[in-house]
Amino acid sequence: MKKFAMFILMSGLVLPFMFLSVTLQAQMKVENNLDTVKQKVSTLNDKVAGVEERLATAEADLAKLTKIKLSGYIQAQWINYEASNVYPNNYFMIRRARIKFTYEPINGIVFVLQPDFQPGNITIKDVYVQANDPWLKTFSLFVGKFNRPDYEVEYSSSNREVPERSRVIRAIYPDERAIGAKLEIAPPTVPIKVQIAIFNGNDGIAINNPVYNYGSGKWDKNAVVGQNIDFDNFKDLMARVTYAFKFGKWGGLTIGTHGYYGQIKANSLDVLNSDYSYSKTLANVGKGVRKNWVGFEAQFYADVLGGLTLKGEYIFGVNSTPGYNGSASFVTQTSSINSTKDTLSLLTLTTKTINNAPAISRNFSGWYVYLIKNIGKRNQVAVRYDYYNPNTKLSADQIGTNKWDAKIPINIDPAQYTSFAGTNPVIATGIQNKTITTNKLVSGVDDIPYGTWTFSYSYYFTDNIKFMVAYEMPMNKKVGIVDAKGNGNVISSPFTVNNVTSTYDYSNQIKQNMLTLRMQVKF
Amino acid sequence: MKSSKKLALIAGIVLVAVIGFAFMPAPKKITVKGSDTMVILAQKWAEIYMKSNPDVAIQVTGGGSGTGISALINGSTDICNSSRPLKSSEMDKLKERYSSLGVEIPCAKDGITIFLNEGNAVSELSIKQLGAIFSGKIRNWKEVGGPDAEIRLYGRENSSGTYVFFQEKVVKGDYAANCQTLPGTAAVVNAVSKDKNGIGYGGAAYAQGVKHCKVKKDDKSRAFLATAETIAKGEYPITRYLYMYMRNRPTGDVKKYVDWILSSEGQKVVNEVGYFPVK
Incomplete structure (x- = not known):
């Protein structure tokens, strides 16, 4: 009993200590665990903060990247020409391989760069800065190289329903783009758009002898200037206005007009009228010749069992082609030999011919109509008919006949010769210099009107991939005068295909039809 | 000559075949894509319509008005829901791709509601003040009669029609850089409900758990809450139409569905979801 009481007493004394010890141990363990958890939480917090910081940096970098946009398209095609002056007359080609880089660092300021990649060649098509007004959202200023303001020019090849632009557009807006500045006014609440632009004006135009090449000592013939540099001090103004009407769910109509007011350096003293009659003599070759025209456009959209578009444009005015001061060609020949007694006289004739061409201002007109059904x-x-008459002042029989041909003899030096007397050998020279300037321009191939039918079918495999089959039928107007042998007087430059040289006689209709099979990828 | 006749015959047969395929009856599936603001409304419409038309399947997705319009242009949706009108650049794309201006059908009216946290002392703001707040010119609540606390902004992503509409009508410039963009009005409402210094905007149909802010046209005008009455009367200053867009005039099942949406039955749903009917 006593032992039991002692056991209880001891237990009563020891157990609390034991309990206390266990509790203390547990508490210490919990505290240790808590410390560990706290440490872990702290570590995790640091890690999360680190991740957040990295995420913020990544987001900032990503935000910068979203300001850069890439778009573009590739057009690969097979073409079969029915023209006899082309060889090979069927081939695959890359028509377009373009990537458009658009960078908008701040809202409303856009940088655009669009190179075109061709096998062995890269050219810059668009390069401009666009500044949009942030307040009225109405005004945009473009500076750089960009499309001229015209409906068909601004309508991208990637969207066009037929393979190529109309002949008149290709003639008056070669290469589509020009270097300059443009103001666009497009109020968000009114469906009107006004474009006013100023350009160098010679973009894409081939000009004979535009510059003297001091390196080669010759005039650079047929150089294409103005792709990226100006040729003269004249600047060309363009303006276009369009207004869109909507007819509710039935469709809409957009009408517009555009005008071109400009000049290009004549590059010659003489200027001809459109009918090749003489117009005037300029004070110097730096004077300008006119490039003025106006155009009217309309696009009608209707919903007739799906989308239907009827659109067209008519343009007329005066377009001028610069002349050139040609390079001289020398002909040296011994004209006569005279022997008297022991004196031998050699008369050497040196003929220097300078070929010049006058500038010409041609009255032209052109139009096109598209009918498109989705x-x-x-x-x-799609079906398109387009017509281009590059010279409305010449009838069919005047082409090839009307010409300007002024031969101006100048600078005939008095005959000079020097005689030497002697026995053997006898040397004598005599030189006569004569300079003739031929200044001529003959109507011909450049004045022939063309009408072209184009039929095309496009299949959109997806929104990005389009297949197109198109058949173009260019038809020249039969021009010139046919002689008794049946030969016309308007012929093309000779062309050689497989060693056979021929020409086109434009008193006939020349077969120049073309089949195009195209695949386009757009992104 | 013979070969050209053959070519013409083949071309004719291909054309007839193409037209034939194009007008073959399409399966009864309608896809609807676009505005997040309209997604609840569009889902409700689809749900009710499919009950009474079990042979028609209607698939509704959001993503924002811009996303919906892109889908309309690239042909991946039949109907695009948009809380803003088409931009001229978007209409140009429709013209180029489909020879069409698109068909615009206003199907509901909405007031852009300003959401405040329920604990916020501010109860009304003018359009000018809202513009200054969301453009970052006003950064503290005390500048508009509230406590001395930094204003935290919640808005929509730039693909949203609500984002564009609010920017054009209220902000009239760039949004402040610290405006947190969220995917959908519901997310904006949720963020503001948890942030006592938060302010956001969005469609009225989503406003639960937050305080609506009265809005006045200018300092001298009376402030209005976005209600059916004030929106119908044109008193509430930030109102807009909600649209459906199609590439062409609807036909077949799409036409039936659109007609139903515009019927009194469809417009009743507009009221139920918290928007306002157009008829």
């Missing part, structure tokens, strides 16, 4: 989401058929 069938379902994927199919589109």
